[in-house]
Amino acid sequence: MKILLPALATLFHVHAFPHSQNQIFASNTTWQISLYQNRQCTGEETSFSGNGTLSCHDSILNGGSLGYIAATMGSGSNCSVQVFNDTTCSQTIDVAGLGTCQTPVLQEDVLIRGISISC
Numbered sequence: 001m002k003i004l005l006p007a008l009a010t011l012f013h014v015h016a017f018p019h020s021q022n023q024i025f026a027s028n029t030t031w032q033i034s035l036y037q038n039r040q041c042t043g044e045e046t047s048f049s050g051n052g053t054l055s056c057h058d059s060i061l062n063g064g065s066l067g068y069i070a071a072t073m074g075s076g077s078n079c080s081v082q083v084f085n086d087t088t089c090s091q092t093i094d095v096a097g098l099g100t101c102q103t104p105v106l107q108e109d110v111l112i113r114g115i116s117i118s119c
Contacts, residue, residue: 030077031117035065041101053079054117056089064111067103077119084114 032049036042046061048054070081083093085104093104093112104110 030119031070031079031081033068033070033081033115033117035060035112035115036067036069036101037062037065039067039101039103041067041069048115050117051119053119054115056084056087056114056116058087058089058114060113060115064113066111067101068112068115069100069102079117079119082116082118083112084116085110085112087113089114089116 028051029049030051032047034041034045034047037044044061046065048057068081068083082089083102083104085091085093093110104112
C-alpha cells in the first residue's frame with residue numbers, strides 16, 4: 001500500500017487528455033505542448049500539459065500531427081520534449097526550426113504519432 005500511494009499521486013499531476021483551445025492552465029503547470037495538423041502550426045490544435053514526466057503518449061488528433069509548439073511555463077522547469085513517428089515511442093524524430101513551430105526533418109509525410117515529456 002505504501003508503494004501504491006506515491007505511484008498513484010504522480011499519475012494525478014500529469015494531464016494526458018487533450019485540452020480545448022484557449023484553455024487556462026493551472027499555476028503549477030511546468031510544461032505544455034500543442035500539436036497541429038500542418039507544418040505552419042495553425043488550425044486544429046491538440047494540447048497537453050502537466051507538471052511532471054509524461055511517458056509515451058499517443059492520443060493525438062487524427063492519429064498524428066505534422067508540427068508542434070512546446071512551451072515550458074513554470075519557472076525553473078527542466079522538462080524536455082521528445083516526439084516520435086510511432087505509437088510506442090521508440091523511433092525518435094529529429095525536428096527542425098529554432099522558432100516556436102517545430103516540424104519533422106526526415107520526410108514531408110512523417111507524422112508525429114507519439115510524445116513524451118521528461119522532467
